[in-house]
Amino acid sequence: MSMVCFQVNLRDNLVKFQISQNISSDEYTFISLITTLCTLGFKALHTIFIMIMALFPMIEILIHISRFLVDHLLDILNTEDRQKKMRKWLIFVVEIGLILCSVIFIFGSVLLPLWSLGILIVYKIMCFFTV
Structure with a gap:
């Protein structure tokens, strides 16, 4: 029971953090997670590319x-x-x-x-x- 309680508290804290970062508190689907991962990955690659160009x-x-x-x-x-x-x-x-x-x-x-x-x-x- 304590493991489930820990996971619920962890999820609630993650949701609070995401809300503070203007991220939706809706439950993640697989597609939305993959979309987010790809978007953030491409942002990181873009940043590295810009740094190399500089x-x-x-x-x-x-x-x-x-x-x-x-x-x-x-x-x-x-x-x-x-x-x-x-x-x-x-x-x-x-x-x-x-x-x-x-x-x-x-x-x-x-x-x-x-x-x-x-x-x-x-x-x-x-x-x-x-x-």
Whole structure:
């Protein structure tokens, strides 16, 4: 008897929570449950897709850096004067160092939290299955 009472109390608390979230308190049918599951699943997939789309500027950063590298290397290699060539190499190395610092900061501040979150999710899933 106490198990039935527990289940009734659990259902009543779930209904109260759903009502507070503006969800109908009607009894679920199989079709309505499947519809709800599909809707929420597609919302989650849409959210993940939007998050991935928001990371596309990171790829554009790499394209701009590649263009910069190719342009400057061609300029250096086409320079005839040895002194000018050495000066351009020195400036190029300093610029690459600054670009590298900037890219590490940008990628670290954007991708590191996502990487940490992904690792945490995988860790939680692994812990769930090992218990």
